[in-house]
Amino acid sequence: MKILVTENIAQEGIAFLKAQNMDVTVNYSLTREELLSSISEYDALIVRSVTKVNEELYAHATNLKVVGRAGNGVDNIELAGATERGIIVVNTPDANTVSAAEHTIALMLSMSRNIPRANQHIKSKQWDRTLFRGVELKGKTLGIIGLGRIGTMVATRMQSFGMDVIAYDPYIRSDKFEKLGVEKMEQLSDLLGKSDFISVHTPKTKETIGIINADSFKLVKKGVRVVNCARGGIIDEAALYDALTQGIVAGAAIDVLKDEPHPISPLLDLESTVITPHLGADTFEAQKNVGESVAIEVFEALKGKLVANAVNLPTLSQQELEHMKPYLTLLERMGKIYHQIHHDAVERIVFTYKGDFTHRNTDPFVLAFIKGLYETVLDTPVTYVNAKLIAENRGVTIAESRVSTTEDFNNSVKIEIHSKNQTFEMEGALFGKKEPRIVSINSYPVDMTPKGNMLMIENNDSPGMIGTIGLLLGQNNINISTMNVSLSKTLKPALMLLTVDCPVPDDVLSQIQNQKGILKAWTLKM
Known part of the structure; x- marks a missing residue:
């Protein structure tokens, strides 16, 4: 070879x-x-x-x-x-996990004890240690945003410094927090208000870009110190600059910048910042x-082995791939729905296969669903090879059952997603020439082709709701491709599903949510 x-x-x-x-x-x-x-x-x-x-x-x-x-x-x-x-x-x-965690800690210590400024001071042949009085880490509260691999390492290491560690990560189960001795914050705002130090360890996704912003700095303790060794842009640099110059934030230690490798951040001009050029993984x-x-x-x-870090579909014969593709497409798109609606950590997933699905090897179906489930919230690739490991690392358990006959469809799969606070259900089927369709969401019977840009709206079952939504989207130059309205079998509200020709901006979603009779609204990207 x-x-x-x-x-x-x-x-x-x-x-x-x-x-x-x-x-x-x-x-x-x-x-x-x-x-x-x-x-x-x-x-x-x-x-x-x-x-x-x-x-x-x-x-x-x-x-x-x-x-x-x-x-x-x-x-x-x-x-x-x-x-x-x-x-x-x-x-x-x-x-590079250990190196990234250690660099986070190095920055935290350097910022706390003003080491870069003190080093520069004494090398200029001066001696005035009163200029660089720092703070201890012992007894302080460290708030970690994102309790993945690196966040976990930082948490356990800083506990040995005598820090109280709290964390916010809605995609991690509560028992992991308990095992680590880390207090779970249900809301990011809770963490912001309690932390003396804040360290960011989230992937860079649509949800996390600017997760620390001007509004966030209105909630923090005065004198908080901030660390970002994750990705540039997760912390709004302009907002952080303002918070530093106003004395809200006492110091910032940054390894990643929004416009890197171009050193043009306003944070570079402040003495209260320690900044390195993305050195997190740069150790021997x-x-x-x-x-x-x-x-x-x-x-x-x-050598033909399945490897843990394959980031795309492992090799299949063309015949196998073509045969499996409609099933995998359905399961993967079903997986994408949950985290675009709910932020609760998944604890258990139950698959119930009906009809033709029962005659298949269902392992790829589980992997496809998990792939869709987590790639909406992680910026590292989720693949058919690593999907199960990702779920296991998050404490997710999987159960499967088969039903040989089905009243409504020749083939379908029902999925129940159990979290700490609720159960979310949906069912999918293949129509005609293996066209993927969602046929039920919770207790709502629907007929939905999951693709492109979508809107899901829960509203009161009252006259004029369809016209209200259609008019509002039209006023914002958003064309409706399909619409499906369903009444719950057990609940009074109705569920409206729409496919649209372009992404729905956040401000338009806010307008929808503010309409009389609208209970909840979500954008879905398939």
């Missing part, structure tokens, strides 16, 4: 591949033309973030089986093209881990 490495990875990774009798070519200076002309010789390609792995490259890569990304993000890799060609894409999301150990991890993933994928 021939492997091409076009960007720098640790020598330990190269050595591992050569020890496995792989034919490895390392060339960090290939031009694009040289890469395209030679890629047909190789079975695998290892890159970082610069090499563009796209349709242009795929057209020349006639023998390519695996692409390895040494790092987490895969923005430079076109996944759809790889999947269509049976090329597995792997990455290394866990290799992390880079060694990344190099070794990507090498192992590529080798195992070439």
Whole structure:
């Protein structure tokens, strides 16, 4: 097997591949033309973030089986093209976790004790330690936003400093908080008001961009200190600048900027900030881990094994893929619905298969649903390979049952999602030429093709509601493609489902929610 490495990875990774009798070519200076002309010789390609792995490259890569990304993000890799060609894409999301957690703590300490300013002061041949009086971490409350891998590491380490740790993460079950000895905050506002230090560890999604903003700084303790080693843009930099200059925030330690790698943030002008150029994963150990991890993933994928960090659908024969596609599409789109409506952590999912579904291998159905469920709230790829592990790590249990006959449909699957406070139910079926449809949401019978941009509205069952919504959308130049109105079998409100020709902006959704008779409204992106 021939492997091409076009960007720098640790020598330990190269050595591992050569020890496995792989034919490895390392060339960090290939031009694009040289890469395209030679890629047909190789079975695998290892890159970082610069090499563009796209349709242009795929057209020349006639023998390519695996692409390895040494790092987490895969923005430079076109996944759809790889999947269509049976090329597995792997990455290394866990290799730098310790380094990122330690850098968070290093920034917290540097900010607390004014270390960068003090270092600069004494190197300028001055000595006035009264300028740099700091604060202790012991006895302070640390608020962690996002209790994933890195957030968990920061929490446990800072507890050893004598800090009281609280956290907000609506997608993590309560028992994980209890196991860690971390107090769960049900609302972000609760965390903001109680924290002496706030550290952000969320993925960068539509929901989390600007999650800390001007309104947030109205709720914090005066003198709070803020850390962001996650992603630029999660904290509104302009709002943080104002809070720092007004004395609301005593200090900020930042490793990521909205416009990086361009150093143009207003935070750079303040003495009360400690800023580093995205160094969270930049340690010798992390880079060694990344190099070794990507090498192992590529080798195992070439040997036909299922690898934990494959970020696209594992290789299937064209016949298998075509046969499974309608079922997987239905389950994946059903999965996308829940977290766009509810923020409660999922504890249990129950699948009930009916009719034709009972004769299938249902493992891919579960994976497809989990993939859809979590890719709406995570910025790391959720795949058919890692979906079950992601659910297990969040304490989600899965139950399945089969019913051989069904009164209403030849084939359907009913899904119950249990959280701490509620149960959400929906049922999907395949119509005609395997067209995915949602046929029930909670107690509402519906006929919904889950695709594109959608609106779901719960409203009083009263005259004029359809006209009200239609008029309001029309006034905002939003065209309705389909509309489905359903009455509950047990409840008085009605449920309205619409597909529209463009995303519904937040301000239009607010207008809808403010209409008389509207109980709740949600936008859905399929």
